Amino acid sequence: xxxxLVVEDHVGLRESYQMLFIRxxxxxxxxxxxxxxxxxxxxxxxxxxxxDMLMPIMDGISFLRQFVPADHPKTKIIAFSNLQTPEIVxxxxxLGVKRYVTKAVTPPGKMAELVREVVNEDY
Amino acid sequence: TGKNVYRLDLFLAGKGRTRIPVAVxxxxxxxxxxxxxxxxxxxDISNEKALDQAKDDFLAxxxxxxxxxxxxxxxxxxxxxxxxxxKIVQEQKDVVQKAYNNNEEQISIIQDLLEVARIxxxxxxxxxxxxxxxxxxxxxxxxQQITVDKRQQHITIVVPAKLTAQADPTKLKMCIAxxxxxALKYTSVKGTIQIKAYETESTVSIAIKDNGxxxxxxxxxxxxxxxxxxxxxxxxxxxxxxxxLFLCKQIAEMHKGSMIVTSKPGxxxxxxxxLPKMHKKLKAEKS
Numbered sequence: 329x330x331x332x333l334v335v336e337d338h339v340g341l342r343e344s345y346q347m348l349f350i351r352x353x354x355x356x357x358x359x360x361x362x363x364x365x366x367x368x369x370x371x372x373x374x375x376x377x378x379x380d381m382l383m384p385i386m387d388g389i390s391f392l393r394q395f396v397p398a399d400h401p402k403t404k405i406i407a408f409s410n411l412q413t414p415e416i417v418x419x420x421x422x423l424g425v426k427r428y429v430t431k432a433v434t435p436p437g438k439m440a441e442l443v444r445e446v447v448n449e450d451y
Numbered sequence: 452t453g454k455n456v457y458r459l460d461l462f463l464a465g466k467g468r469t470r471i472p473v474a475v476x477x478x479x480x481x482x483x484x485x486x487x488x489x490x491x492x493x494x495d496i497s498n499e500k501a502l503d504q505a506k507d508d509f510l511a512x513x514x515x516x517x518x519x520x521x522x523x524x525x526x527x528x529x530x531x532x533x534x535x536x537x538k539i540v541q542e543q544k545d546v547v548q549k550a551y552n553n554n555e556e557q558i559s560i561i562q563d564l565l566e567v568a569r570i571x572x573x574x575x576x577x578x579x580x581x582x583x584x585x586x587x588x589x590x591x592x593x594x595q596q597i598t599v600d601k602r603q604q605h606i607t608i609v610v611p612a613k614l615t616a617q618a619d620p621t622k623l624k625m626c627i628a629x630x631x632x633x634a635l636k637y638t639s640v641k642g643t644i645q646i647k648a649y650e651t652e653s654t655v656s657i658a659i660k661d662n663g664x665x666x667x668x669x670x671x672x673x674x675x676x677x678x679x680x681x682x683x684x685x686x687x688x689x690x691x692x693x694x695x696l697f698l699c700k701q702i703a704e705m706h707k708g709s710m711i712v713t714s715k716p717g718x719x720x721x722x723x724x725x726l727p728k729m730h731k732k733l734k735a736e737k738s
Binding site for chain 2: 338340341343344345347348351410412413414431432433435436437
């Protein structure tokens with residue numbers, strides 16, 4: 329079973345993605361801010377991290393700056409956010425995210441499909 | 452004094468490096484109807500500007516705070532609609548679909564408001580890409596197909612297959628989606644809408660023409676003002692935020708393009724977004 333971490337501060341969104349990814353067959357772990365997400369991501373090897381950008385305590389960009397990909401070579405990160413500022417998108421991509429997804433326009437099935445695509449991609 | 456009063460907003464240098472926003476109003480001074488001079492009045496508008504800024508900040512904050520729970524509603528409804536939570540009967544599915552469509556409309560209004568807030572604060576930037584116009588228009592029409600079907604309207608699309616434009620895809624889509632939504636709203640049931648795109652040597656244009664209620668001449672001037680709605684016939688009874696056309700004009704101008712409107716009351720309107728073909732300057736600014 330692939331291990332998936334959802335880092336999302338909004339309780340409703342966190343719950344909806346938990347429901348989706350459990351039903352898609354992932355082993356789902358949840359974090360409600362960047363800091364607790366980073367602690368989990370550094371302590372375990374996740375296959376996929378779904379990372380929100382605008383969060384309290386630590387935002388997505390700070391998470392990406394502190395996460396060391398070399399320590400977790402099989403972990404792939406997808407940024408999902410409604411924040412679409414070109415600078416943030418390009419900085420997130422430069423910091424190694426595989427996709428930058430707009431939550432407000434991506435229905436669950438499409439989100440699951442994107443995650444499957446990324447899981448199956450080679451490095 | 453003479454009756455004409457002109458107003459100009461500018462900044463005066465204050466103490467140190469401060470800048471004071473002032474409104475300068477000028478009126479001609481006439482004696483026996485002959486101009487003798489000008490009376491100028493300088494008014495400190497710091498409070499007016501601060502209030503304006505507070506209003507824009509509030510708009511941005513509220514829109515952002517609304518968007519997150521609206522997105523969660525979309526995800527939950529999506530889980531139901533797509534069968535993740537088990538099978539639902541058709542009647543239930545129809546109700547969930549209606550809730551989903553209304554939520555989509557809500558999200559699109561919130562995104563428009565956020566864009567207005569970004570434009571007002573000068574934070575809106577364009578990210579130019581090559582856009583396949585036919586594919587973009589098909590996507591926009593497909594997203595509004597439910598309204599088209601419900602109102603039994605007919606859309607014809609006349610777009611050359613390989614036509615491309617250099618523009619910000621999210622912003623151009625927002626503009627065209629608003630123009631189409633207006634055309635559908637202000638055209639009667641069974642009405643006809645034509646979406647046409649064409650190019651000249653220097654421009655790419657996308658035009659949306661309807662045979663709806665049209666716009667009276669006296670309403671044309673305020674058409675592109677923020678939060679302005681036309682006040683003619685039964686138009687004010689049609690729901691809308693009055694930001695769609697404001698956004699379109701701002702988006703066209705950010706691309707160094709323009710919005711063109713022709714209309715006849717009772718016959719219909721045509722709104723055209725005209726974009727310059729080569730964004731050499733924009734590209735240079737980007738790099």
